[in-house]
Amino acid sequence: MAEVLVVVEATREFGVKKVTLELLTLARELGTPSAVVLGGPGAAAQLAEKLGEYGAQKIYAAESEEIDGYLVAPKAAVLADLVRRVQPAAVLLASSQEGKEIAGRLAVKLDNGILTDVSELAADGTATQVVFAGSVIVKAKVTRGLPLVTLRPNSVTPAPAPATATVEQVEVQVADSDKLVRVVERVAEQKSARPELTEASVVVSGGRGVGSAENFALVEELADLLGGAVGASRAAVDSGFYPHQFQVGQTGKTVAPQLYIALGISGAIQHRAGMQTSKTIVAVNKDSEAPIFELADFGVVGDLFKVVPQAIEEIRKRK
Amino acid sequence: MNIVVLVKQVPDSGAERNLRTDDNTVDRASADNVINEMDEYAIEEALQIKERLGGEVTILTMGPQRATESIRKALSMGPDKAVHVLDDALHGTCAVATSKVLAAALRTLDPDLVLCGAESTDGRGQIMPHMLAERLGIAALTGARKLTIDGDQLTVERQTEEGYEVVTAAKPAVVSVWDTINEPRYPSFKNIMAAKKKPVQTLTLADLGIAADEVGFAGATSVVLEHSKRPARSAGRKVTDEGSGGQQLVEFLAAEKFV
Numbered sequence: 001m002a003e004v005l006v007v008v009e010a011t012r013e014f015g016v017k018k019v020t021l022e023l024l025t026l027a028r029e030l031g032t033p034s035a036v037v038l039g040g041p042g043a044a045a046q047l048a049e050k051l052g053e054y055g056a057q058k059i060y061a062a063e064s065e066e067i068d069g070y071l072v073a074p075k076a077a078v079l080a081d082l083v084r085r086v087q088p089a090a091v092l093l094a095s096s097q098e099g100k101e102i103a104g105r106l107a108v109k110l111d112n113g114i115l116t117d118v119s120e121l122a123a124d125g126t127a128t129q130v131v132f133a134g135s136v137i138v139k140a141k142v143t144r145g146l147p148l149v150t151l152r153p154n155s156v157t158p159a160p161a162p163a164t165a166t167v168e169q170v171e172v173q174v175a176d177s178d179k180l181v182r183v184v185e186r187v188a189e190q191k192s193a194r195p196e197l198t199e200a201s202v203v204v205s206g207g208r209g210v211g212s213a214e215n216f217a218l219v220e221e222l223a224d225l226l227g228g229a230v231g232a233s234r235a236a237v238d239s240g241f242y243p244h245q246f247q248v249g250q251t252g253k254t255v256a257p258q259l260y261i262a263l264g265i266s267g268a269i270q271h272r273a274g275m276q277t278s279k280t281i282v283a284v285n286k287d288s289e290a291p292i293f294e295l296a297d298f299g300v301v302g303d304l305f306k307v308v309p310q311a312i313e314e315i316r317k318r319k
Numbered sequence: 320m321n322i323v324v325l326v327k328q329v330p331d332s333g334a335e336r337n338l339r340t341d342d343n344t345v346d347r348a349s350a351d352n353v354i355n356e357m358d359e360y361a362i363e364e365a366l367q368i369k370e371r372l373g374g375e376v377t378i379l380t381m382g383p384q385r386a387t388e389s390i391r392k393a394l395s396m397g398p399d400k401a402v403h404v405l406d407d408a409l410h411g412t413c414a415v416a417t418s419k420v421l422a423a424a425l426r427t428l429d430p431d432l433v434l435c436g437a438e439s440t441d442g443r444g445q446i447m448p449h450m451l452a453e454r455l456g457i458a459a460l461t462g463a464r465k466l467t468i469d470g471d472q473l474t475v476e477r478q479t480e481e482g483y484e485v486v487t488a489a490k491p492a493v494v495s496v497w498d499t500i501n502e503p504r505y506p507s508f509k510n511i512m513a514a515k516k517k518p519v520q521t522l523t524l525a526d527l528g529i530a531a532d533e534v535g536f537a538g539a540t541s542v543v544l545e546h547s548k549r550p551a552r553s554a555g556r557k558v559t560d561e562g563s564g565g566q567q568l569v570e571f572l573a574a575e576k577f578v
């Protein structure tokens with residue numbers, strides 16, 4: 001079976017991202033998964049075990065200071081060379097900012113079609129995308145070149161399929177024309193060990209109804225009890241209650257967790273755009289007419305400052 | 320500084336949007352069409368740079384005839400002129416071919432700086448800036464929440480999943496922006512009137528040296544096979560808190576095996 005290239009995403013702290021495990025699981029349906037690590041020296045060695053555990057037969061290790069030191073272009077260049085050499089059946093990336101950017105450049109380099117934000121990919125290359133705030137389902141296909149697809153996190157359940165991955169070192173030579181954007185500084189802001197918003201299986205979000213930045217501690221407390229990530233509506237972000245990278249919605253992150261809890265969020269169409277495909281939705285809002293209740297599997301009409309502390313106490317009791 | 324701002328007309332994300340039943344393209348005819356929201360932030364950034372450093376701000380749009388409404392609206396914020404790539408053969412163009420057309424138009428404008436939105440609310444690709452940079456052989460600094468310019472050097476602070484990065488490049492470059500970068504101005508009455516007289520140049524594919532079969536359905540690198548309405552979620556149980564709302568909530572979570 002032909003190789004399927006999976007571009008690996010990892011964090012320094014937590015290693016291989018869950019979405020990469022989803023990609024490997026998906027790749028096994030399409031061919032033989034090969035993981036591609038694009039990173040600094042020594043990056044692949046730390047990730048190899050986990051990648052093998054999820055079925056990577058081969059790991060292409062493209063490691064160089066320059067890959068880390070310059071934005072996106074070197075990664076796309078290395079990947080394009082690899083695709084030309086290996087002639088894979090498909091190239092799969094995460095639908096993260098960087099995943100999409102690498103894929104976009106690859107599409108131009110190879111004059112190849114590209115499909116982003118895909119939630120399902122069939123063996124014949126037919127991709128499913130949910131668009132327009134979760135209201136329309138699209139089936140699409142790349143018609144020029146190979147399936148080049150970025151997968152929306154939480155689309156596939158990662159399943160282990162242990163393999164012993166052989167590591168192949170890929171020679172990296174970055175042309176000056178790919179070294180135009182230098183990374184001067186990387187600053188980590190993740191304050192806690194909370195799961196990443198797009199990958200979390202539980203997300204607890206707060207809206208304008210939370211009232212203040214201090215009050216978000218309540219949202220965080222519930223999220224932590226459930227092992228979840230914290231999200232926020234745009235109104236909450238605009239009011240300075242919570243940082244922008246946690247915004248859920250049309251102009252923020254799209255999340256599809258098992259459980260989404262909306263606290264003090266009205267449920268505007270642009271907010272729904274980012275959470276509509278969650279498996280189970282729970283809402284607490286004092287306005288019984290709030291549109292969020294139209295899509296909530298369970299809703300509590302009430303003051304979140306009464307309901308949430310009681311819920312927290314109840315969960316503690318049961319633990 | 321010669322600045323070009325990419326502006327895309329999109330169906331209003333606050334209203335119902337759909338694809339056309341005949342050819343699976345975005346239904347623009349029956350939609351309320353607006354400037355892609357992020358692009359307004361790109362326009363604002365361009366105007367602020369012009370106010371500091373001088374130069375000219377040009378709007379560039381590829382889109383159907385009705386996109387002129389959005390172009391006039393963009394001009395009413397203050398840019399100097401606009402270029403509209405308009406050609407019937409463009410209907411059905413994929414993202415890859417769109418980048419080819421926009422890159423060709425940009426070559427004719429020879430900008431120092433290209434500003435655009437970080438993503439469009441209809442396509443949500445986040446891919447255009449890098450595709451353009453790839454074609455033009457220039458730098459792409461994407462997802463900016465802050466842009467500083469020092470001579471030829473551009474420095475961008477960009478949000479990442481884990482925090483933020485500071486990246487830097489020399490002009491010319493493409494910079495895409497998020498809505499955290501500034502607060503777009505409202506068009507003044509004076510500028511609304513002035514916008515009506517500002518030059519809007521129309522470019523066809525022939526003007527750009529692109530053949531009709533490189534774009535549209537003929538040149539598309541991907542195809543939408545079909546689309547369907549996703550069944551709306553139905554409301555579940557709703558309880559009113561009369562002292563035990565929190566407990567009821569946890570009972571639901573427990574029944575669903577979340578606690």
Ligand SMILES: Cc1cc2nc3c(=O)[nH]c(=O)nc-3n(C[C@H](O)[C@H](O)[C@H](O)COP(=O)(O)OP(=O)(O)OC[C@H]3O[C@@H](n4cnc5c(N)ncnc54)[C@H](O)[C@@H]3O)c2cc1C
Pocket residue numbers: 206207208209210232233234235236247248249250251252253263264265266267268269270271274284285286287290302303304305332333356440
């Ligand atoms: C182009 C565009 C893009 C956008 N993108 C996004 C996006 O990405 N994400 C996003 O979220 N929004 C987005 N919006 C904004 C969106 O339209 C709404 O304005 C926003 O989602 C509202 O946030 P909210 O629900 O927190 O605030 P509100 O609409 O003000 O709702 C607050 C809710 O809290 C309830 N409440 C108040 N106090 C309490 C209490 N003590 N207990 C319980 N409930 C309480 C109220 O009843 C109310 O329903 C976008 C808008 C546009 C035009």
Ligand SMILES: Nc1ncnc2c1ncn2[C@@H]1O[C@H](COP(=O)(O)O)[C@@H](O)[C@H]1O
Pocket residue numbers: 325326327328355357358379380381382417434435436437438439440442443444445446447448
């Ligand atoms: N047809 C177009 N005309 C002008 N600008 C565009 C067009 N398509 C995309 N853009 C620009 O590219 C940005 C990112 O778009 P996207 O890659 O579709 O998310 C948008 O915010 C626009 O600034």
